């Protein structure tokens with residue numbers, strides 16, 4: 033057991049124990065330590081073998097420290113944020129499929145689920161139930177579909193456990209997801225929490241993404257929120273890579289006729305009026321929702337939707353190739 037920078041770390045050797053015994057020990061230790069009222073406790077359970085899979089022999093769970101800064105000299109990949117002004121517009125769906133399409137285009141891409149209050153990337157990327165390992169005080173990502181390394185609070189918090197940290201703790205949790213062992217990853221797609229409040233502002237300020245993709249649905253109200261999201265990034269000088277219009281046109285699964293329940297073209301007009309690139313339009317389709325819920329991002333398959341995500345990814349890659357500086361820490 034040790035304490036550094038206000039973080040109390042406890043390393044428990046659980047070599048030779050099965051998952052049930054490991055869980056029991058962790059639970060017992062946590063409840064014993066709860067009486068001490070430690071604000072920032074990190075428990076690492078180690079064993080002789082290291083894997084990042086469902087059968088991991090090393091697992092990590094922690095309560096984040098309230099003030100976290102990446103170790104000096106640590107290098108992290110370039111961060112590409114995916115943000116939205118409001119929830120439910122398809123930000124996580126876009127982030128997952130963008131990462132998959134970038135990977136298919138040959139980019140060494142990773143994915144961070146910064147939506148730490150409602151992490152959905154483990155489900156979208158087919159990595160539910162996986163637990164990251166830890167090495168030298170840093171997390172080792174798990175692998176989602178098509179082998180994309182990824183980290184999400186959903187991999188660390190117990191299933192169904194409410195995640196309700198205060199702002200600074202949220203920032204710290206994200207710090208540990210970003211400042212991880214990313215290996216040869218050059219670009220990290222970051223799924224931000226929805227909204228434009230203090231938590232989002234602090235995250236963007238602290239982690240300084242190299243650029244941001246803004247997702248919106250076509251309605252006026254959603255677009256007003258998207259404008260607020262753009263303003264948030266601009267406030268801290270994060271370039272806007274462009275806007276994406278999601279749920280744009282409903283494709284009937286029976287007759288393939290297209291209708292526009294939320295209107296269409298609003299995000300493209302908004303992007304032009306704000307002088308930002310328009311990256312593309314993703315239709316509302318039953319298939320997209322079903323595949324997403326099943327942990328099979330359509331960008332990994334073939335067909336129209338995969339082609340749409342491939343085109344989007346091409347534009348994001350063009351942005352990263354346009355002599356943009358990486359993250360300067």
Ligand SMILES: Nc1ncnc2c1ncn2[C@@H]1O[C@H](COP(=O)(O)OP(=O)(O)OP(=O)(O)O)[C@@H](O)[C@H]1O
Pocket residue numbers: 116118119120121122123124125126147150152226278279280314315316317318320321322324325
């Ligand atoms: N183009 C689409 N067609 C059909 N369903 C979609 C589409 N985009 C997103 N969805 C569905 O809408 C729901 C919300 O999407 P998603 O979770 O990606 O949104 P979000 O903006 O990240 O939401 P949250 O605010 O909860 O993080 C999901 O069930 C998803 O499968």
